[in-house]
Amino acid sequence: MTLTAEVIRAHGLSDDEYALVLSILGREPNITELGIFSVMWSEHCSYKSSKKWLKTLPTEGPGVICGPGENAGVVDVGDGLAAIFKMESHNHPSFIEPYQGAATGVGGILRDVFTMGARPIANLNALRFGDPAHEKTRHLVAGVVAGIGGYGNCVGVPTVGGETNFHASFNGNILVNAMTVGLAPADRIFYSAAAGVGNPVVYVGSKTGRDGIHGATMASAEFSEGSEEKRPTVQVGDPFTEKLLIEACLELMATDVIVAIQDMGAAGLTSSSFEMASKGGLGIEMNLDLVPQRETGMTAYEIMLSESQERMLMVLKPGRENDARAVFTKWELDFAVVGHLTDTGRMVLTQKGAVVADLPIDPLAMASPEYDRPWVAPAKLPVVELADVPAIDTITALKTLIACPDLASKRWIWEQYDHMVMGDTTQRPGGDAAIVRIHGTRRALAMTTDCTPRYCVADPREGARQAVAEACRNLTAVGARPLALTDNLNFGNPEKPEVMGQLVEAIRGMGEACRSLSVPIVSGNVSLYNETNGQAIQPTPTIGAIGLIDDIDATATIAFKAAGEALVLVGETRGWLGASLYLREIAGREDGAPPPVALHREKREGDFVRAMIADGQVSAVHDVADGGLLVAIAEMAMASGIGASLNAPRGLAAHGWWFGEDQGRYLLSLPQSQLAAVLAAAARADVSAQVIGSTAGADLILQGDGAISVEDLRTLHEGWLPAFMSGPDSNG
């Protein structure tokens, strides 16, 4: 069969890329081979537009055991243990079929982590939906949340944190970024490089079906009207099988049978087999008749491109097949020796006795295209002057902000996630970061996800710096030392120079912040083409971060603990309202430069706050972020039921003082007896700290500017999301 130009184009290969295929093969590919090239060179699998820039990120540090390039990043956490973690997007599938799209996103990221030998200990997710008024938003929220819960709850891994934003730019392209954190013995990490000519190649897990064919290609194209018709390319998840697969893999990993292991994620059997062979510099001969199949009559093309879930590929030590088979049989999972390693450097696939594909591995896997796409730096936006933003009554503004979609309580979401299973969640959702104890110890990992897309669209470089800094602040605020980051870069079409400029600038900003704060990026994922009908999303470089806690008793929460304590603001306040929530929600404007991050101060402030927590000087800590100072105080009050009496601002207009989103700030609540010592310590650390009021009663009282009860605040804050979700289209 000769491949028509139409068939080639339908596989997403450009003319130049197809010419490269011809020169690599020295002949025309058959349809199976074309399909393999197509998925291997898709943006999703090859990172062809972003690779050049990703290489500039700092990926090394004293604790890094394995940086980007494997299934997930690995960091030493002491006591012979390593944390393995990564974040990954499932944006397009979740828009088309929200429950299965989100569920399989969780399944995929879990596999990336346990493939490397870790038991998953926590999941997080960062979600961006469209305007709440958009007709699809409620249906998408309901489906995505149910899907994440349905999968994570069943596999028995707690979903402990995340974030959810709403903005019209996501109306036609939501973002579902899922993160998993696992723990493994530091000396027993499993990698994907194949080794040992002749060693058996083994397939385990679920059978292969026709679902998800060309998912990676779909994830690498823009959406248009009618994209919902791509529903058959969305995979279907089975968390029960995943749970069995976790237990079986970890049981086998406790033996010495496995040489290499790789999960079958995007591009399924194709990418897993090519990556293992390529990393090991070897070839593979595989008999597709031996691949467990759910349906009859599957073609080689379908088998190689299926994205059926809950599958793994392994290379075993010779002669140990039966040891491995016994484990998978115990867990009632498929197990099949499907091929063996060769020294040819080629992937040779047979079916029904005939060779159906014969491809050189390295040119496909390693020499995939890399583009230096043209880009233009976004224009800098003017700084919004405080005097040009209308001030409204402070209490009225507070009531509006704490009930706006981005700031309203997300309890409706996280109560659908089992966040306690495994018995180690010592700080549950709702604070600055979740804390999960390292089982059987007094130590713990703190974890969070962060990004503020409205800052990133205004200034991608500053916005990305802010995302990194804010993630580290969240860890600091619970008392954790930031260890390492994972990133999930969600952008529009990189073939547009403006979008490519956003990506380039965001990666630069991330790199600057990471170097300044000494935190490496050890894993990540890039999701491009997040556009519908040519309309790009707000650029969203989501940061996932983990930090280490040496003693779970030396941690902090946001809730006030007692009345009569001093409230101390750490950091500097200029009243920055550009790109703020006040500007958007109160003034109805989305303009201006975002607040700058003073990286030179950021580390000092973080070190100071962590020291105060470790020394037991403070009783509550909260990072000041979206919505500004008064929103942060209200959140501390609502978490406790205790109010506060707040001094009138001096030298700054009220709306700038209370709602400015100046960066690098924390609120500390502490007994009056500790005040002198804390202020002295701040001075020694060269950190700005000032008393702004004290905790008191059951109301928030602004001296000379009104008051509101904490109970009323709670009603507003807790009310919005349940009311929205019980609206008329909730089953849409």
Next chain:
Amino acid sequence: MHAAVIVFPGSNCDRDVAVALARATGRPTTMVWHRDTSLPAVDLVVVPGGFSYGDYLRCGAMAAHSPIMREVKAAAAAGVAVLGICNGFQILTEAGLLDGVLMRNRELRFICRDVYLRVETADSPFTRHYGVGGTVRFPIAHAEGNYFADDETLDRLEGEGRVAFRYATAAGEVAAEANPNGSARNIAGVLSANRRVLGLMPHPERLADAALGGTDGTVLFDALVESFK
């Protein structure tokens, strides 16, 4: 006390309850695989929470017919204590060891949060250290915890003092707004006729450690240890 925890494919609170038991007993907990055909000599069998067999067919339905459940039923008949938590409660009702069924939550959503329970009886090895009418705080985490039985059965359970826990407010008032899932008469846990089988949807093992935010669950496990000294 010797305790065993049954592990089905899809169980996921098996380790959590084993940890709580080990803390109470001071000795390791025996884990029993679902395909085993005999139970060790134990004082207590725990059927843990999770998604046995993926909740396929119906929550607990397939686990109720696994080989080990024949042994659990025989042990219960012989007077061995059996504790079913969450999915374990669903399995015990499916196995006929407890009355009633667990249906989809009223709001049709999974719910994970702390709830308050009023203790309805101290006459069991599980609840003997709680004060009748007192409140305890345990977490729930389920999508199918809506307890249902016909009125005759409910009247009989109440008449025989076999309702162990009811959903209540923090002040201990059994009220509609404190019912998280639509359970009949706010019932959260019930006992067998011999009072030695307890099934409940809330998870006592999840608040049996001060570091996790509470120890109301510890009291239940300590009471069992005391009962089987």
